[in-house]
Amino acid sequence: MKLTLSLNGHSTELVAAPGARLLDVLRDAGCTSVKRGCETGDCGACCVLLDGEPVNSCVVPAAFAADAIVTTLEGLNDDPLMRRLQDCFLEAGAVQCGYCTPGLLLVAWQRLREGGELTEYDVRHAMSGNLCRCTGYAKPVRAVLDAWEAMP
Amino acid sequence: MSTLKDGRMAPHESPAAGRRSVGVDVPKSDGEKLVRGRPVFTDDVLPSGCLFAKVLRSPHAHARIVALDASRALADPEVVAVLWHPDVPQIPHTRAGQSHPEPSPWDTTILPTKARFVGDRVAVVAAETLAAAERALELIDVEYEVLPAIHDPAAALDADAPMIHEVPDPRGIAKGGESNLAAMIDVQIGDVDTALAACDHVIERTYVLPRVQASHIEPHVSVSWIDEDDRLVVRTSTQVPFHLRRILARILETSESRIRVIKPRVGGGFGDKQEMVCEDLVAVLTLRTGRPVRLEFTREEELIAARFRHPQTITMTTGVMNDGTLVANRMVVLADTGAYGSHALTVQANTGQKVLPLYPLKHIHYHVDSVYTNNPISGAFRGYGAPQGFFALESQMDEVAAVIGMDPLELRRKNHIRLGDVDPVSARLNEGKEGLARTVNSSSLEECIRRGAEAIGWGATPAPTHPRFKRGLGVGVAMQGSGIAGVDWAAATVKLNEDGSVNLLVGATDIGQGSDTVLSQICAEELGVPYEKIIILSSDTDLTPFDVGAYASSTTYVSGGAVAKAAADLKNQLLTIMAEHWQVNLEDVRFVDGVCMGPRDLSLDMGGVAHTALYTAKVQPAATASHMSDDSPPPFSAQFADVEVDTETGQVFVRRFVSACDFGTVIHPKLAEGQVDGAVAQGLGYALCEEVLVDDEGRVRNPNFLDYKIFTAMDMPLMEVIMLETEEPSGPYGVKAAGEVVINGPAPAVVNAIAAATGVRIRHIPATPERVWRAMHEC
Ligand code: FES
Numbered sequence: 001m002k003l004t005l006s007l008n009g010h011s012t013e014l015v016a017a018p019g020a021r022l023l024d025v026l027r028d029a030g031c032t033s034v035k036r037g038c039e040t041g042d043c044g045a046c047c048v049l050l051d052g053e054p055v056n057s058c059v060v061p062a063a064f065a066a067d068a069i070v071t072t073l074e075g076l077n078d079d080p081l082m083r084r085l086q087d088c089f090l091e092a093g094a095v096q097c098g099y100c101t102p103g104l105l106l107v108a109w110q111r112l113r114e115g116g117e118l119t120e121y122d123v124r125h126a127m128s129g130n131l132c133r134c135t136g137y138a139k140p141v142r143a144v145l146d147a148w149e150a151m152p
Numbered sequence: 153m154s155t156l157k158d159g160r161m162a163p164h165e166s167p168a169a170g171r172r173s174v175g176v177d178v179p180k181s182d183g184e185k186l187v188r189g190r191p192v193f194t195d196d197v198l199p200s201g202c203l204f205a206k207v208l209r210s211p212h213a214h215a216r217i218v219a220l221d222a223s224r225a226l227a228d229p230e231v232v233a234v235l236w237h238p239d240v241p242q243i244p245h246t247r248a249g250q251s252h253p254e255p256s257p258w259d260t261t262i263l264p265t266k267a268r269f270v271g272d273r274v275a276v277v278a279a280e281t282l283a284a285a286e287r288a289l290e291l292i293d294v295e296y297e298v299l300p301a302i303h304d305p306a307a308a309l310d311a312d313a314p315m316i317h318e319v320p321d322p323r324g325i326a327k328g329g330e331s332n333l334a335a336m337i338d339v340q341i342g343d344v345d346t347a348l349a350a351c352d353h354v355i356e357r358t359y360v361l362p363r364v365q366a367s368h369i370e371p372h373v374s375v376s377w378i379d380e381d382d383r384l385v386v387r388t389s390t391q392v393p394f395h396l397r398r399i400l401a402r403i404l405e406t407s408e409s410r411i412r413v414i415k416p417r418v419g420g421g422f423g424d425k426q427e428m429v430c431e432d433l434v435a436v437l438t439l440r441t442g443r444p445v446r447l448e449f450t451r452e453e454e455l456i457a458a459r460f461r462h463p464q465t466i467t468m469t470t471g472v473m474n475d476g477t478l479v480a481n482r483m484v485v486l487a488d489t490g491a492y493g494s495h496a497l498t499v500q501a502n503t504g505q506k507v508l509p510l511y512p513l514k515h516i517h518y519h520v521d522s523v524y525t526n527n528p529i530s531g532a533f534r535g536y537g538a539p540q541g542f543f544a545l546e547s548q549m550d551e552v553a554a555v556i557g558m559d560p561l562e563l564r565r566k567n568h569i570r571l572g573d574v575d576p577v578s579a580r581l582n583e584g585k586e587g588l589a590r591t592v593n594s595s596s597l598e599e600c601i602r603r604g605a606e607a608i609g610w611g612a613t614p615a616p617t618h619p620r621f622k623r624g625l626g627v628g629v630a631m632q633g634s635g636i637a638g639v640d641w642a643a644a645t646v647k648l649n650e651d652g653s654v655n656l657l658v659g660a661t662d663i664g665q666g667s668d669t670v671l672s673q674i675c676a677e678e679l680g681v682p683y684e685k686i687i688i689l690s691s692d693t694d695l696t697p698f699d700v701g702a703y704a705s706s707t708t709y710v711s712g713g714a715v716a717k718a719a720a721d722l723k724n725q726l727l728t729i730m731a732e733h734w735q736v737n738l739e740d741v742r743f744v745d746g747v748c749m750g751p752r753d754l755s756l757d758m759g760g761v762a763h764t765a766l767y768t769a770k771v772q773p774a775a776t777a778s779h780m781s782d783d784s785p786p787p788f789s790a791q792f793a794d795v796e797v798d799t800e801t802g803q804v805f806v807r808r809f810v811s812a813c814d815f816g817t818v819i820h821p822k823l824a825e826g827q828v829d830g831a832v833a834q835g836l837g838y839a840l841c842e843e844v845l846v847d848d849e850g851r852v853r854n855p856n857f858l859d860y861k862i863f864t865a866m867d868m869p870l871m872e873v874i875m876l877e878t879e880e881p882s883g884p885y886g887v888k889a890a891g892e893v894v895i896n897g898p899a900p901a902v903v904n905a906i907a908a909a910t911g912v913r914i915r916h917i918p919a920t921p922e923r924v925w926r927a928m929h930e931c
């Protein structure tokens with residue numbers, strides 16, 4: 001099956017095997033920031049933005065992405081807000097193995113873009129679908145709050 | 153630094169002065185590529201033409217694999233190979249991934265003739281696509297002879313129990329053919345029976361520990377191929393590249409020279425990636441097909457066929473005097489090693505050796521039966537036996553305190569091991585055999601207890617936040633080791649480049665914990681060059697020197713020692729080169745902050761020195777050094793939980809958690825705190841919600857992250873980490889270990905807090921709402 005979508009700002013044509021999930025198609029397309037952690041929608045490692053909303057791409061049939069706008073971390077690496085978040089993650093010591101990191105960065109970026117007040121509870125809530133086995137979440141939460149505090 | 157709610161920074165005290173890299177939060181060496189999501193993990197880069205492997209797993213807990221017909225599967229042109237036991241060498245080995253000589257029984261073959269648990273390997277498939285490999289599994293016809301199975305470890309040693317391994321392993325560690333005993337330990341120090349008889353109180357309790365899983369978010373994954381020199385290359389998410397190369401060479405009947413193991417970034421390991429669970433399978437498929445092969449576990453496979461912390465039942469009998477003097481302790485452990493004896497001996501040795509010295513009594517009896525069952529395979533998981541032992545010991549201390557009417561902290565203060573004390577256990581029990589005596593040469597344990605108690609507000613339990621809730625505080629104290637004394641060793645190579653940068657090549661295995669960063673810091677400090685000048689590479693068996701790998705909390709202490717030595721050697725070479733170049737006496741040349749100084753006003757920075765060496769003296773300054781320690785100095789921790797219990801539902805909420813730690817010198821404060829944060833999250837899961845459930849047929853009932861629940865950001869309490877550094881004389885820059893000790897305290901701290909809140913003692917974790925509610929209602 002051929003699939004046309006906007007991937008990280010570029011109109012892209014991808015080939016998807018029948019029954020393929022968005023996760024597989026994106027990794028095949030070279031978006032290695034999209035990680036495979038559980039394939040049941042329970043860990044958030046495969047998080048991408050589908051039409052601006054964070055989704056776990058392992059439970060999204062590839063066909064759903066037809067004509068959609070898909071953004072992965074690769075597509076935001078030049079975004080100033082994402083760069084600030086990345087710097088705050090590095091500064092806070094929020095990265096250990098880094099396998100969960102792209103997913104955490106995407107949900108945090110999306111939450112910061114929403115704007116409004118941000119409490120520690122809000123950050124934890126936004127991250128609650130992303131499992132991290134290394135950091136105990138303390139430093140990732142701190143990093144997002146740091147990035148928010150530094151926002152203009 | 154962990155931040156408290158009010159933004160105050162948690163205290164951090166460092167004795168280090170005048171250091172530029174050690175003790176500094178330098179940028180993590182692999183941080184940038186990780187936050188950018190670059191292709192750095194095993195599965196991110198696959199060789200072209202790569203085949204995809206899948207494992208056909210046994211549906212039976214115990215069954216002989218009599219016949220296998222793959223013709224229907226192979227009829228699919230996309231299916232390239234199907235291998236089962238007649239197709240591979242049947243050389244007994246262990247997949248435990250340990251040093252030579254391996255202490256685990258050799259009771260395993262690549263593909264077994266008999267399945268010993270639900271999920272055991274029956275066959276392995278390679279196909280052009282993952283989908284084709286998955287389809288092929290459905291099309292393989294297997295004839296099994298189903299055998300009676302055993303799932304209750306308490307019945308595994310019965311005379312009529314089915315024999316899980318029919319022959320003893322070649323080195324006689326396990327008793328295959330005779331009984332289901334995979335390993336046995338019995339150590340007696342003093343005379344426990346006589347001592348107990350003379351005590352004012354004897355307290356005996358039994359504790360039950362669950363099967364839990366490491367749950368690194370990156371699954372096990374390996375890729376192999378044949379390179380242009382016909383050598384086998386295995387790129388894999390492992391903690392032990394050098395052990396893997398040795399084990400693969402033996403079981404594939406080749407030599408180490410024919411194999412190269414590469415470890416890229418690893419997405420967490422926690423002990424579970426010490427085990428060889430994919431590498432041998434991709435290797436046999438590559439050798440058979442000549443093609444690259446990739447195998448990655450699904451999460452379901454992780455929770456069925458990876459490794460688990462050993463479930464144990466521990467009975468502890470403690471003798472104490474009215475004044476709180478502990479006199480004697482007996483610890484009897486029944487451990488379920490599952491279908492194979494991976495770490496069957498050594499994990500259980502640790503349950504005693506790492507735990508009992510905390511209260512160095514004259515009379516100690518430690519006994520273990522580590523038994524085979526037809527359950528999933530137990531193995532290494534952070535803490536390596538100590539979390540089980542400390543749950544029992546630190547629960548027991550509160551029970552003892554309750555019986556004699558003493559404050560639980562006071563009881564601990566009175567009895568815990570102190571600076572200068574000799575640990576009575578290590579000389580008798582190290583890796584399951586006689587070991588080396590250990591004296592405590594650095595400790596801030598007393599201070600950890602005092603400062604931790606202060607931070608949690610010991611003696612002043614906060615009011616419950618709801619009338620339905622009850623609130624309590626609890627403590628768990630722990631120690632661990634720093635590597636395995638006299639066993640773990642490491643090597644490091646340093647090489648100077650003409651711009652003054654330094655290649656640091658280490659076999660030490662960064663699995664996310666940050667060892668690349670910490671080892672670079674040690675190298676930079678020793679050479680006096682900026683941290684940014686260090687270019688680290690870990691680990692590639694063709695390029696880096698030997699290291700046992702990332703386990704037993706050894707990397708900073710042991711591998712760090714090798715790095716410091718290699719760097720010192722390099723520095724000496726440079727001094728000689730410069731003395732000759734300047735035509736001055738060697739004694740008159742020295743390094744000050746990375747600048748080489750001679751007599752008069754002779755001086756040259758590291759870049760200049762390197763240039764002189766490479767282009768004038770025409771030598772490559774480089775050094776390789778090895779390091780082993782006969783000591784394994786214990787890091788210490790005192791951890792405190794503030795919990796609320798919902799009396800209506802039995803649910804436990806951890807509100808605050810304090811960890812006061814002695815890791816020796818802290819090389820990188822943020823990474824060290826990160827070790828604490830992560831260990832506490834795993835430890836709280838152990839206390840409250842993590843349990844792999846195995847039914848009467850040996851099937852895992854919850855093999856996914858929805859039903860096997862690990863802590864999320866919402867579940868975590870407010871955390872505080874207090875570092876109370878010491879200077880360990882045997883460690884480079886005074887370091888000890890950080891990775892494991894802090895996983896021991898959370899579970900006992902939480903159940904002790906539950907007991908303080910409700911008066912109810914949970915001796916079987918996890919303390920799920922149902923267990924707590926039943927305990928409160930005595931049903
Ligand atoms: S891989 Fe998609 S949620 Fe885990």
Ligand code: FES
Nearest residue numbers: 097100132133134
């Ligand atoms: S940093 Fe390892 S899983 Fe989050």
